[in-house]
Amino acid sequence: MTDNEFQVILQEGEGYRLEFKESLSNVDREMVAFANGSGGKLFLGITDDRVVKGVAIDNKLKAQIQDIANNCQPAVKILFEEYQNVLIVHVREGDDKPYKCATGFYLRVGPNSQKLNRDEIIEFFKAEGKIRYDELVCTRFNYDEHFDAEKLGKFLRLAGITNLLDGPAMLANLGVAEKQEGKMIFNNTGALFFAKDLNDIYFHTAVTCALYKGTEKVEVLDRRDFNEDLISNIDRAMIFLKQYIPVRYEMTGTPRRKEIPEVPYDALREAVINAVAHRDYFEKGANVMVEMFDDRIEITNPGGLVKGLRPEEFGKKSVLRNPNIAALLHRISYIEKMGTGIAKIRKLIKAAKLSPPKFEYGTFFTVTFKRPARSVSKVSEDIAMVFKERIGTQFNVKGDKLNRMAKLLQLLYAGDLITTPIAVSILKASRRTIESDITFLRQNRLLEFEGPPKTGKYVLTENGRLLIESTIK
Numbered sequence: 001m002t003d004n005e006f007q008v009i010l011q012e013g014e015g016y017r018l019e020f021k022e023s024l025s026n027v028d029r030e031m032v033a034f035a036n037g038s039g040g041k042l043f044l045g046i047t048d049d050r051v052v053k054g055v056a057i058d059n060k061l062k063a064q065i066q067d068i069a070n071n072c073q074p075a076v077k078i079l080f081e082e083y084q085n086v087l088i089v090h091v092r093e094g095d096d097k098p099y100k101c102a103t104g105f106y107l108r109v110g111p112n113s114q115k116l117n118r119d120e121i122i123e124f125f126k127a128e129g130k131i132r133y134d135e136l137v138c139t140r141f142n143y144d145e146h147f148d149a150e151k152l153g154k155f156l157r158l159a160g161i162t163n164l165l166d167g168p169a170m171l172a173n174l175g176v177a178e179k180q181e182g183k184m185i186f187n188n189t190g191a192l193f194f195a196k197d198l199n200d201i202y203f204h205t206a207v208t209c210a211l212y213k214g215t216e217k218v219e220v221l222d223r224r225d226f227n228e229d230l231i232s233n234i235d236r237a238m239i240f241l242k243q244y245i246p247v248r249y250e251m252t253g254t255p256r257r258k259e260i261p262e263v264p265y266d267a268l269r270e271a272v273i274n275a276v277a278h279r280d281y282f283e284k285g286a287n288v289m290v291e292m293f294d295d296r297i298e299i300t301n302p303g304g305l306v307k308g309l310r311p312e313e314f315g316k317k318s319v320l321r322n323p324n325i326a327a328l329l330h331r332i333s334y335i336e337k338m339g340t341g342i343a344k345i346r347k348l349i350k351a352a353k354l355s356p357p358k359f360e361y362g363t364f365f366t367v368t369f370k371r372p373a374r375s376v377s378k379v380s381e382d383i384a385m386v387f388k389e390r391i392g393t394q395f396n397v398k399g400d401k402l403n404r405m406a407k408l409l410q411l412l413y414a415g416d417l418i419t420t421p422i423a424v425s426i427l428k429a430s431r432r433t434i435e436s437d438i439t440f441l442r443q444n445r446l447l448e449f450e451g452p453p454k455t456g457k458y459v460l461t462e463n464g465r466l467l468i469e470s471t472i473k
Contacts, residue, residue: 013111039092116319158333248416263297279321
């Protein structure tokens with residue numbers, strides 16, 4: 001191991017295939033957890049805080065560790081490597097799972113080793129067929145044709161890892177590729193994260209976002225399919241949601257105003273990440289779905305609860321369907337801690353004083369966020385009347401157009417953040433129709449656009465505010 005490789009490992013910290021140990025305490029647990037997973041490395045002589053204290057490396061220490069490995073049931077296969085005063089124990093993935101140490105059965109979950117009973121482990125590996133999608137070799141992936149070095153660079157920046165190695169060595173350290181006979185061979189995790197365009201490799205890995213009119217899947221107002229890479233899919237799904245989720249202002253006692261979305265962005269983001277990280281990628285007939293209706297937002301992924309996780313343990317315990325994918329998302333802080341996502345969603349929704357989210361799991365996993373009801377108040381009726389009296393006759397505005405503009409002005413007056421996509425979502429009309437309404441209101445100096453083109457919003461003009469206040473007084 002080179003100095004650069006060692007420094008990169010220290011920066012990366014503990015993960016799905018890396019464990020730092022200051023002493024031999026509980027080494028047997030880590031060994032069987034790695035053997036039950038995808039293998040891994042124990043760095044003996046490094047604290048959990050990444051402080052290199054070192055150990056006295058001699059044949060006695062190695063024999064002691066070998067005895068620990070041999071006493072596991074069945075025996076765990078290991079190899080030794082030395083770097084200065086740090087002993088590196090390579091634990092091979094077992095070919096006779098499940099493995100057990102003196103205190104029980106363990107499985108690697110992110111950067112931790114989690115204790116399971118034997119039935120859970122047997123059931124888990126039965127369900128997975130001892131094969132995990134994210135670890136399979138992606139035969140369609142060609143390094144020279146499909147690999148995107150810029151995406152690797154972005155990942156390393158998000159993870160706070162200094163790029164001291166060349167691309168192949170860094171990819172190998174991340175556990176997403178390895179060199180065989182002079183060629184870089186990628187597993188599915190590598191393809192999902194670092195492909196230039198996933199559409200060139202797989203179609204079922206997309207995230208489909210849709211906005212519907214009403215409460216049923218009948219009329220689609222907008223639909224997008226994102227399938228560039230997993231990180232981009234998550235980010236673009238959130239951009240889609242933010243386009244259509246109404247936002248109101250809350251005064252904070254300072255010149256700045258706090259923007260409060262109808263449903264907390266962080267709760268939605270957690271659900272999107274959960275769907276992408278834990279979906280069943282063996283199921284190629286369905287995508288992750290992010291769907292907005294008048295009364296709810298549904299986020300669905302193929303694959304229900306992972307076998308080995310009982311319904312009563314849902315939200316409390318974590319068994320990963322795609323440990324490599326989850327580990328990489330953990331490195332860039334898209335996942336904070338394994339098994340905490342559901343609790344976080346519930347906490348955020350409760351803090352926003354919304355109805356609790358609904359979780360359903362069968363062959364699919366679905367989380368449903370209930371949207372607060374929006375009604376047209378007497379104020380909007382009065383505004384509509386003023387339009388008819390002052391503007392409607394002059395510009396021949398009536399019917400649905402008049403009602404849409406009345407409601408739009410009411411929302412602006414109430415402090416809601418309005419953009420064209422949000423107006424489309426609330427008023428349930430085509431983008432072209434909404435843009436026509438907004439143009440009319442701007443031409444008559446009732447509203448104006450404020451801020452940069454991509455992130456700005458519509459606000460009432462002084463004329464618009466006076467018009468509304470003269471109506472409600």
